[in-house]
Amino acid sequence: xxxxxxxxxxxxxxxxxxxxxxxxxxxxxxxxxxxxxxxxxxxxxxxxxxxxxxxxxxxxxxxxxxxxxxxxxxxxxxxxxxxxxxxxxxxxxxxxxxxxxxxxxxxxxxxxxxxxxxxxxxxxxxxxxxxxxxxxxxxxxxxxxxxxxxxxxxxxxxxxxxxxxxxxxxxxxx
Numbered sequence: 001x002x003x004x005x006x007x008x009x010x011x012x013x014x015x016x017x018x019x020x021x022x023x024x025x026x027x028x029x030x031x032x033x034x035x036x037x038x039x040x041x042x043x044x045x046x047x048x049x050x051x052x053x054x055x056x057x058x059x060x061x062x063x064x065x066x067x068x069x070x071x072x073x074x075x076x077x078x079x080x081x082x083x084x085x086x087x088x089x090x091x092x093x094x095x096x097x098x099x100x101x102x103x104x105x106x107x108x109x110x111x112x113x114x115x116x117x118x119x120x121x122x123x124x125x126x127x128x129x130x131x132x133x134x135x136x137x138x139x140x141x142x143x144x145x146x147x148x149x150x151x152x153x154x155x156x157x158x159x160x161x162x163x164x165x166x167x168x169x170x171x172x173x174x
Contacts, residue, residue, distance in 0.1 A: 054078055058120045059102060061150050066103060066116065069156035073113070074106040084112065085140040096136050105160060114143045114163050 055063060055077060066075045081096040084104070103116035115137050117130070134144050143163050151159075 056120075058150075059118055062116070062118050062147065063103065065150050065153065066105065066156060069153040070105060070160060072108070073160070074108065074110065076104040076106065077102070079104045079115075081136065084115075084137075084142065099133060099136070101133075101137070112142060113160060114145050117144060117146045119146045119148045 053060075059077070063075065063077055079101045081099040081101065082093070084101065085096065087093045087096075101115045102118045104112055105114045105116060106112050117133070119130070130146075137144055145159050145163075
């Protein structure tokens with residue numbers, strides 16, 4: 001005759017209780033570790049973070065002038081160099097990855113005509129950095145327009161027209 005093992009009912013309720021505590025304990029450990037990781041990331045930021053205008057007052061005025069002078073073009077602001085160019089070597093990409101162009105003038109097809117930079121008084125002493133920006137943009141094949149003050153509409157139109165005429169091959173006189 002086979003002997004049937006019978007466990008007391010308290011045995012099963014004890015197992016259920018142990019598993020319940022194990023699962024709850026594991027969940028608590030995961031929650032504590034996640035909370036610690038979150039506070040660690042917050043500590044890395046340090047200080048306060050505040051909103052600011054994406055364009056300075058001077059840049060806003062220049063942007064408005066560009067829109068007014070070039071209604072048939074697209075005017076982009078604060079464009080990352082990495083959106084305008086790429087490079088096959090990481091060291092070369094590092095030279096421009098964190099740089100930003102003030103304005104980019106495009107045809108309706110988004111073909112870039114020019115990069116416009118604002119050279120206001122607050123940029124004094126940054127001429128070497130500006131020259132490096134220009135060198136990188138020119139190496140990628142872009143034309144750069146720099147304005148020390150807000151140009152009049154005719155000046156902007158003439159500058160852009162001059163760039164597009166330079167890009168077009170001369171007409172065949174035949």
